[in-house]
Amino acid sequence: MGFFAKLKQGLQRTKQLLQTDIRDLFKTGEILDEAKLEEFEARLIRTDMGVAASSQIVGELRTKYLGRTLVVADVWSTVKETLKTILRGNDDVTWDPDRPLSPLKFSEGKPTVILVTGVNGTGKTTSIAKISKLLTSQGKSVMLAAGDTFRAAAVEQLTLWSQRLGCAIVTRPSGTDPASVAYSGCDEALKAGVDVLIIDTAGRLHNQANLMKELEKIRNVIGKKVPGAPHECLLVIDATTGQNGLNQAEHFGKAANCTGIVLAKLDGTAKGGVTVAIRQRMGIPVKYVGVGEQIDDLELFNPDRFVDALFDDA
Numbered sequence: 629m630g631f632f633a634k635l636k637q638g639l640q641r642t643k644q645l646l647q648t649d650i651r652d653l654f655k656t657g658e659i660l661d662e663a664k665l666e667e668f669e670a671r672l673i674r675t676d677m678g679v680a681a682s683s684q685i686v687g688e689l690r691t692k693y694l695g696r697t698l699v700v701a702d703v704w705s706t707v708k709e710t711l712k713t714i715l716r717g718n719d720d721v722t723w724d725p726d727r728p729l730s731p732l733k734f735s736e737g738k739p740t741v742i743l744v745t746g747v748n749g750t751g752k753t754t755s756i757a758k759i760s761k762l763l764t765s766q767g768k769s770v771m772l773a774a775g776d777t778f779r780a781a782a783v784e785q786l787t788l789w790s791q792r793l794g795c796a797i798v799t800r801p802s803g804t805d806p807a808s809v810a811y812s813g814c815d816e817a818l819k820a821g822v823d824v825l826i827i828d829t830a831g832r833l834h835n836q837a838n839l840m841k842e843l844e845k846i847r848n849v850i851g852k853k854v855p856g857a858p859h860e861c862l863l864v865i866d867a868t869t870g871q872n873g874l875n876q877a878e879h880f881g882k883a884a885n886c887t888g889i890v891l892a893k894l895d896g897t898a899k900g901g902v903t904v905a906i907r908q909r910m911g912i913p914v915k916y917v918g919v920g921e922q923i924d925d926l927e928l929f930n931p932d933r934f935v936d937a938l939f940d941d942a
C-alpha cells in the first residue's frame with residue numbers, strides 16, 4: 629500500500645463522519661440557519677478536530693452563508709479551505725511534496741543538529757530512522773547519536789537502524805550522561821563533516837523535572853559545540869493518544885522549546901482528525917507524519933494533501 633493510501637486509511641473515520649454530516653445537514657436550496665450550524669459544530673467536535681478548529685470552521689460558514697440559500701459544494705469548499713488554513717498555520721515552512729526535506733531548517737554550516745524528544749513509546753527512535761532514510765535519499769550524510777542511554781535496548785535499536793541505513797552512529801554504554809553522548813555526537817559529526825546529526829533521547833514526561841532538566845543540559849552542551857544547535861527540536865507525538873496525550877504534548881512542546889512535530893502512528897488511529905487539533909493547540913508545525921513501522925512509512929506533512937485525503941472519495 630502506498631503512503632497516500634495508508635494516510636487515507638488512517639483518516640477513514642474522520643472522513644466518514646465529516647462527509648456524512650455535511651450530506652445530512654446541508655441541502656442545496658435550503659436556508660442556512662443557526663440551529664444547523666450549531667449541530668454541525670457539535671458533530672465536528674466529535675471528529676476529534678477539537679473545539680477551537682470546529683468553531684473556526686463554523687464561524688467561516690456563519691459569516692459567509694447564514695440566512696442564505698445553501699449550495700452544498702460551497703459549504704464543502706469553505707470547510708476544506710478553513711482546514712487548510714488551520715493546518716498551514718503561520719508557519720515559515722515550505723510545503724513542497726517534491727522536496728521532502730523542505731520543512732526542516734538546515735543550518736548554514738555543518739552539521740545541522742536535530743534533537744528528537746517526546747513521551748515514552750511515541751515513536752521517536754523509529755521516526756529518526758525514517759527521517760534519516762529521507763535525508764540520505766536526498767544526498768545528505770547523516771550521523772546518529774544514541775542519546776537514550778536509559779535502556780541498553782534503546783542503543784541496540786538505534787544501532788540496528790544505523791546498520792540498515794548504512795549511516796554512522798555514536799554510542800556510549802547505557803547509564804552514560806545523555807548530554808555527554810550528545811557532545812560526542814557533535815564532536816564526531818564536526819570531524820566527519822556530515823550534513824546532519826540526529827540525536828535520540830529517552831522518553832520522558834513534561835512533569836519529570838529532572839528529566840526535563842537533562843534535556844536542557846543536552847541543548848546547552850550541543851549549543852556550545854555547534855553554533856545554533858539544536859537547529860530543530862522535533863517532538864514526536866503518538867496520533868493514537870487521546871485528549872490527554874494532547875495536553876501532555878502541549879506542555880512538553882513548550883517546556884522543551886520544540887520547533888516541529890512528527891505525528892507518528894497515524895495508521896493506528898481511525899481518528900486522524902486529531903491532526904487538526906494538534907496543529908491548532910501546539911502552535912508549531914506538524915512537519916512529518918508516520919503511517920507504519922517500516923522505514924519508508926514517513927512523509928512530510930502537507931496540509932493541502934492532508935485535507936484532500938479527508939475529502940477525496942477515491
Ligand SMILES: Nc1nc2c(ncn2[C@@H]2O[C@H](COP(=O)(O)OP(=O)(O)OP(=O)(O)O)[C@@H](O)[C@H]2O)c(=O)[nH]1
Pocket residue numbers: 746747748749750751752753754755776782829830831832864892893894895896918919920921925
Ligand atoms: N503503526 C505504527 N507503529 C509505529 C510508528 N512509529 C513507531 N511505531 C512503533 O511504535 C513502537 C515504539 O516505537 P519507538 O520508535 O521505539 O518509540 P520511542 O518513542 O523511541 O520509544 P522509547 O524510546 O521507549 O520512549 C515500535 O513498536 C514502533 O515500531 C508508526 O508510524 N506506525
Ligand SMILES: [Mg+2]
Pocket residue numbers: 752753754776782828829830831
Ligand atoms: Mg526510543
